[in-house]
Amino acid sequence: MIEVKSLYKSFEDKEVLKDINSVFENGKTNLIIGQSGSGKTVLMKCIVGLFRPTSGEVLYDGRDLVTMNKQEWKMLRREMGMIFQSAALFDSMTVLENVMFPLDMFSKDSYAERVKRAQFCLDRVNLLEAQKKFPDEISGGMQKRVAIARAIALNPKYLFCDEPNSGLDPKTSLVIDELIHDITVEFNMTTIINTHDMNSVMGIGENILYIYEGRKEWQGNKDEIMNSTNERLNSFIFASDLFRKVKEANK
Template sequence: MIEVKNLYKSFGDKEVLKGINTVFEDGKTNLIIGQSGSGKTVLMKNLVGLFEPTSGQVLYDGRDFVQMSKQEKVLMRREMGMIFQSAALFDSLTVLENVMFPLDMFSSMTLRERKERAMYCLDRVNLIGAEHKYPGEISGGMQKRVAIARAISLNPKYLFCDEPNSGLDPKTSLVIDDLLHSITQEFNMTTIINTHDMNSVMGIGENIIFIYEGHKEWQGVSSEIMNSTNKRLTDFIFASDLLKEMREAVTGQKA
């Protein structure tokens, strides 16, 4: 579990995060949503230590990440997996070598053990047979699955995903969503996904945090969104006419 307490972040005179209080739960897909410029990316970067909060706490199972020493943070990051918006694979390495990269850097496994672990992770994301290909030889959806395999190679307790469906077609996005959801449950990870994808919100949003102008405007589950009376949330979620019509059809309420 990750608990955020009274988190503030400013850049000069501009206050971007304004007293965020929230909990990201184990074994669930926790989604951060909000308009561009709302502060959700800044929030995620504070969670993983890319930014230092102006004030407040980020507690990993009760351990305050903000107050840790540099060495303690290095050890803490070994418990984290990261999936970047662009997949961020190494073009000069094969799929297998990309997945092995964190194991080569941070594990004490033998070469054989590292290969076996990497192949297990590739099997988990249905990429057996692609291990000897290079990133440029596989599709964007496959690249995202390689990124997921790499992110779970060290068996992290916490998984962070920045726009994992960016650039993917709707069908492939659903595959990635289902994969992230099932892996989260299987390994009982605390998964945090920063997303604009409303299919992800409605499909796998087990704990959704809506950020508006730097503060937490709403928190709940996807099934509660349809009947929400929070206008800022509904204006964001049901921005398109089609989604507004769907909501009206289901609830009888105008968005």
């Protein structure tokens, strides 16, 4: 579980995050949503330690990231897996070598054990047959699945996903969503997803935090969204005719 308490973040005289309080539960897909410029990306970067909050706490199962020393931070970092918006694979490495990269960096296992673990992760995302290929030889959706395999290679307790469906068609996005959700449940991870994709919200939004102008505006799940009376949330979620019709059909 990750808990954010009274979190503020300012850049010079501009206050971007204002008193954010939220709990991100383990074994569930936790989503952060909001309009561009709302502060959700800054919040994610504060949670993973890329930005230092101006004040407040970021608790990883009770351990405060904000007050950790360098050694404690390094140990925590090994418990994290990350999936970037662009997949961020190394072009000069094969699919297998990409998945092995964090194992080569942090694991003390033998080479054979690292290969076995990487192959297990690739098999989990149904890409074992592509292990000898290079990133430019596989599709964008397959690259995202390789990124997922790499993110879980060290068996993390916490998984962070930055716009994992960016650039993907709706069918492939659904595959990625279901894969992230299934892996979250299977390994009982605390997964936080920063997304603009409303299909993801309605599909795997088990715990959704809506940020508006740097403040926590609403928190709930995908079912509660359908009955929300929050005007700002409704305006954001049901901006398209499709989702407005879905909401009206559920009244």
